Amino acid sequence: MKATDTSEPDYFHRVVDCQWACPAHTAVPEYIRLIAQGRFTDAYMVNRESNVFPGILGRVCDRPCEPACRRGRLDKDKPVAICRLKRVAADYRDDVAGLLPQAPAQKNGKRIALIGAGPASLTVANDLLPLGYACTIFEALDKTGGLMRTNIPSFRLPDKVLDEEIDMILNMGADLRLGTRAESMKALLDEGYDAVFVGSGAPHGKELDLPGRQEADANVHIGIQWLESVAFEHIDTIGKRVLIIGVGNTAMDCCRTSLRLGAENVKVMARKPRGFFKASHWELEDAEEEMVEIIVNHSPKHFVVEGGRLKGMMFEKLEYTLDDKGQIRDTEVVEEVFLACDDVVLAIGQDNAFPWIERDCGIEFGKWDMPVVDPITYQSSRKDVFFGGDAAFGPKNIIWAVEHGHQAAISIHKHCQGEDVSDRLPRGVNLLSTKMGLHEWSYSNDFEPAARRAMNHVDLKERFKKLDVEVELGFTADQVATEVERCLNCDIQTVFTESLCTECDACIDICPVDCLTIAPNGEEPAVRESLTAPAVNPDQPFFLSEPLKYTGRVMLKDENFCLHCGLCAERCPTAAWDMQQSVITIPYAAEEGGGSASCQQQKTG
Amino acid sequence: MSFIRKPRVPYEGQEVNALGRTRADYEGFMSTLCAGCGHDSVTAAITRAFFELSIPPHRAVKISGIGCSSKTTAYFLGQSHGNNTAHGRMPSIATGTQAANAGLHCIGVSGDGDTLSIGLGQFAHAIRRNVNMLYVIENNGVYGLTKGQFSASAALGAKPKKGEANVQMPIDPVKTALALGASFIARSFSGDKAQLVPLIKAGLSHKGFALIDVLSPCVTFNDHEDSTMSYAYAYQNLQPAADADFIDPNREEIVTDYDQGDIIPVTLHDGSKILLKKAEEDYDPRDLGRAFDYVMRHQEQGQIVTGLLYIDETLPDMHEGNKTVGTPLVDLPFEDLCPGSDALASLQERYR
Numbered sequence: 001m002k003a004t005d006t007s008e009p010d011y012f013h014r015v016v017d018c019q020w021a022c023p024a025h026t027a028v029p030e031y032i033r034l035i036a037q038g039r040f041t042d043a044y045m046v047n048r049e050s051n052v053f054p055g056i057l058g059r060v061c062d063r064p065c066e067p068a069c070r071r072g073r074l075d076k077d078k079p080v081a082i083c084r085l086k087r088v089a090a091d092y093r094d095d096v097a098g099l100l101p102q103a104p105a106q107k108n109g110k111r112i113a114l115i116g117a118g119p120a121s122l123t124v125a126n127d128l129l130p131l132g133y134a135c136t137i138f139e140a141l142d143k144t145g146g147l148m149r150t151n152i153p154s155f156r157l158p159d160k161v162l163d164e165e166i167d168m169i170l171n172m173g174a175d176l177r178l179g180t181r182a183e184s185m186k187a188l189l190d191e192g193y194d195a196v197f198v199g200s201g202a203p204h205g206k207e208l209d210l211p212g213r214q215e216a217d218a219n220v221h222i223g224i225q226w227l228e229s230v231a232f233e234h235i236d237t238i239g240k241r242v243l244i245i246g247v248g249n250t251a252m253d254c255c256r257t258s259l260r261l262g263a264e265n266v267k268v269m270a271r272k273p274r275g276f277f278k279a280s281h282w283e284l285e286d287a288e289e290e291m292v293e294i295i296v297n298h299s300p301k302h303f304v305v306e307g308g309r310l311k312g313m314m315f316e317k318l319e320y321t322l323d324d325k326g327q328i329r330d331t332e333v334v335e336e337v338f339l340a341c342d343d344v345v346l347a348i349g350q351d352n353a354f355p356w357i358e359r360d361c362g363i364e365f366g367k368w369d370m371p372v373v374d375p376i377t378y379q380s381s382r383k384d385v386f387f388g389g390d391a392a393f394g395p396k397n398i399i400w401a402v403e404h405g406h407q408a409a410i411s412i413h414k415h416c417q418g419e420d421v422s423d424r425l426p427r428g429v430n431l432l433s434t435k436m437g438l439h440e441w442s443y444s445n446d447f448e449p450a451a452r453r454a455m456n457h458v459d460l461k462e463r464f465k466k467l468d469v470e471v472e473l474g475f476t477a478d479q480v481a482t483e484v485e486r487c488l489n490c491d492i493q494t495v496f497t498e499s500l501c502t503e504c505d506a507c508i509d510i511c512p513v514d515c516l517t518i519a520p521n522g523e524e525p526a527v528r529e530s531l532t533a534p535a536v537n538p539d540q541p542f543f544l545s546e547p548l549k550y551t552g553r554v555m556l557k558d559e560n561f562c563l564h565c566g567l568c569a570e571r572c573p574t575a576a577w578d579m580q581q582s583v584i585t586i587p588y589a590a591e592e593g594g595g596s597a598s599c600q601q602q603k604t605g
Numbered sequence: 606m607s608f609i610r611k612p613r614v615p616y617e618g619q620e621v622n623a624l625g626r627t628r629a630d631y632e633g634f635m636s637t638l639c640a641g642c643g644h645d646s647v648t649a650a651i652t653r654a655f656f657e658l659s660i661p662p663h664r665a666v667k668i669s670g671i672g673c674s675s676k677t678t679a680y681f682l683g684q685s686h687g688n689n690t691a692h693g694r695m696p697s698i699a700t701g702t703q704a705a706n707a708g709l710h711c712i713g714v715s716g717d718g719d720t721l722s723i724g725l726g727q728f729a730h731a732i733r734r735n736v737n738m739l740y741v742i743e744n745n746g747v748y749g750l751t752k753g754q755f756s757a758s759a760a761l762g763a764k765p766k767k768g769e770a771n772v773q774m775p776i777d778p779v780k781t782a783l784a785l786g787a788s789f790i791a792r793s794f795s796g797d798k799a800q801l802v803p804l805i806k807a808g809l810s811h812k813g814f815a816l817i818d819v820l821s822p823c824v825t826f827n828d829h830e831d832s833t834m835s836y837a838y839a840y841q842n843l844q845p846a847a848d849a850d851f852i853d854p855n856r857e858e859i860v861t862d863y864d865q866g867d868i869i870p871v872t873l874h875d876g877s878k879i880l881l882k883k884a885e886e887d888y889d890p891r892d893l894g895r896a897f898d899y900v901m902r903h904q905e906q907g908q909i910v911t912g913l914l915y916i917d918e919t920l921p922d923m924h925e926g927n928k929t930v931g932t933p934l935v936d937l938p939f940e941d942l943c944p945g946s947d948a949l950a951s952l953q954e955r956y957r
């Protein structure tokens with residue numbers, strides 16, 4: 001096998017599983033260490049650089065980082081509480097006003113129109129305002145935040161948190177036009193903007209067109225529209241018995257909101273068994289804690305209406321046959337079931353809609369009437385129009401919208417400077433030794449065996465008193481102190497220098513998880529076979545060194561379970577192993593464009 | 606050495622032995638030896654051997670003398686009893702242990718100083734009695750604990766890191782043991798676990814005195830360019846004479862065809878087998894004279910012969926030879942262990 005090329009920046013980035021999995025590539029271990037040192041403000045700023053909304057995302061992020069977390073492989077699906085630690089940084093930070101980017105007094109003369117005041121548009125504004133762009137944000141509703149405000153209930157994400165972080169961007173001088181729905185792309189383009197960014201989301205809830213739907217209309221609600229009405233206080237009650245159709249994260253918000261509007265018996269109706277649910281398992285747990293009943297294997301058949309009023313719904317009870325891979329092979333209807341209810345909320349997905357974009361203005365539309373958008377530059381077929389967030393590729397989540405915003409901002413900047421939008425800076429990596437002394441490292445290298453800390457919740461009775469009682473209390477100081485130590489510091493890389501190795505075996509003997517091996521090189525199956533412990537995760541590449549000087553064998557490292565405890569480096573007599581912090585450099589608009597794509601912004605922390 | 610303890614972290618795919626234990630269950634305290642010490646590798650090899658043999662830790666006893674090597678008994682088998690004895694006196698205590706309880710798996714760890722200087726007489730007599738034990742010498746040619754003076758195994762003319770070359774003849778533990786008539790003699794290298802682990806397993810299963818002289822470089826005082834006991838020298842000059850595959854009948858099926866000319870099967874008293882794979886045609890680990898000749902010849906060429914060099918599995922061990930009771934004293938009924946005043950009187954009568 002060929003020796004691993006560790007100079008390829010993605011090699012070390014991939015070892016930091018959380019950062020690699022995060023669409024915005026937040027430097028997770030770095031901010032967790034800063035929290036451990038009590039440097040909450042610095043931790044917040046590290047977050048803000050990549051994900052822009054740490055307080056918001058620390059509460060409601062979809063957290064792709066957590067399933068990827070290496071600690072979760074050791075502690076059976078109990079990764080580090082990365083998301084909630086982000087909230088810790090936001091909760092305990094000092095005033096950051098002086099640390100935020102600022103717009104220059106001298107503008108660059110370019111005007112950008114941003115459609116929608118959701119996370120994607122706000123991120124674009126965040127990246128472009130400091131470069132001297134004039135950003136105008138058009139928002140149809142009377143409030144900012146997009147789906148972050150309308151679809152996420154305030155008991156999960158308080159308005160105060162939203163306002164604070166959105167204001168950080170708006171205060172740089174964005175021209176915000178609330179209650180101004182974009183009605184025509186042509187008209188907008190005629191106003192002479194240098195670029196238009198469409199971050200209008202996927203605002204249409206899916207309809208369930210079954211018999212009785214029209215007659216029952218007064219008591220059948222479309223989830224995301226209904227949540228929006230609740231958020232704007234147009235709706236403040238619901239019937240005692242509520243059925244939620246669908247089992248995604250919107251369904252979880254709908255059922256929990258129902259309980260706060262007076263519902264007493266809420267059932268979430270799922271077509272498929274558990275394991276096929278779209279909702280994140282933590283959102284399911286939170287709903288079930290509130291006594292929401294989740295009923296599996298029930299497919300809606302029709303609405304039952306009597307005397308012009310909804311009485312309930314008929315369901316087909318299904319039985320599934322699974323194949324050995326756990327996929328559904330066969331479905332059979334076993335019986336029909338009637339469930340009485342007063343209201344039904346439909347939470348079965350959402351669609352994009354662009355009725356305001358004229359199809360002859362140079363923006364090509366493709367499959368499912370979605371705009372054709374470049375997945376790297378976010379540019380549409382019209383060079384001055386860019387898409388991002390749910391508007392680009394359909395519903396995703398906030399952290400993806402943020403990343404789209406960053407990338408679109410780079411493109412818009414390059415476009416406005418007359419540069420090629422596809423000629424982008426690559427990501428880089430810097431390595432810095434953490435050795436402080438003979439057995440001392442600049443990070444806490446010992447393994448913390450404690451289990452994941454459980455988030456404290458407001459008492460069940462208390463939380464239903466008002467719609468906006470935030471359920472999660474945040475971590476206590478003790479919880480923070482333990483949880484930060486659970487992080488394995490995967491960004492502190494084990495860096496190997498072949499020429500120094502004397503093949504003494506010390507590193508192999510000391511490794512607590514047997515991830516090191518010295519063996520003859522050969523073809524991949526044989527090399528894998530020779531590993532000290534079997535490589536159980538074929539997706540995790542292993543490190544293979546150049547030939548060692550005495551025997552020509554190679555050093556192998558399976559990254560999968562590495563604790564980054566540094567014992568290999570401590571036991572190495574020649575410092576062939578060293579623990580080095582990898583800093584992944586992520587280019588933003590500020591580093592690109594203007595022909596001065598040179599020096600990286602100084603990283604906080 | 607390290608400041609943090611090696612964390613015990615169960616992980617998916619971790620090896621488990623017949624007793625359901627992991628290798629970590631056979632480890633001891635954290636080593637305080639220098640980083641890169643060969644002894645730590647020998648410790649790891651011993652840990653692995655006991656783990657693979659599925660020996661319950663409380664059925665093992667570990668004895669050592671004084672020196673860097675003798676510290677290592679603290680670093681493996683943390684759940685076993687042991688004794689860190691006086692300098693060079695490990696064989697006496699081991700002999701006593703075996704006299705009292707022949708049911709224990711006895712491992713003695715010593716160094717070149719502990720064995721070949723102050724303990725040479727003890728070493729010789731343990732061989733002479735054929736005490737049922739595994740005797741591991743962690744041989745690095747220097748007294749590391751007292752800052753690197755040459756020991757009795759240092760070669761004539763060996764150069765230290767600083768100071769004068771060695772002017773005294775070395776004592777070679779392998780040749781000494783061959784001359785004294787030990788029943789199991791092997792040599793290995795701390796960096797070669799593929800060879801060392803099966804040798805330790807075979808040595809532990811051999812009934813009688815099993816010697817493994819392990820070249821175990823002193824990373825601080827004897828791993829320099831001119832050293833003949835460095836990692837570099839060992840990797841360049843190792844000469845395997847016969848590799849031993851240890852086969853435990855309880856765990857593995859014996860499928861090898863023994864009729865191959867270069868494989869010599871040796872059946873040990875407990876039914877386990879050693880398959881000796883000869884590296885050279887003229888080598889015979891059952892022939893004392895040829896073994897001696899082979900070791901000598903290669904030594905003259907500056908080569909270190911490794912592997913199982915000599916074995917005589919038929920030689921009676923201490924209990925058998927002395928006709929003493931082999932049953933552990935703790936298992937003897939009280940009336941046999943202490944037959945009473947009348948029995949004592951009649952015994953004394955025989956000598957009047």
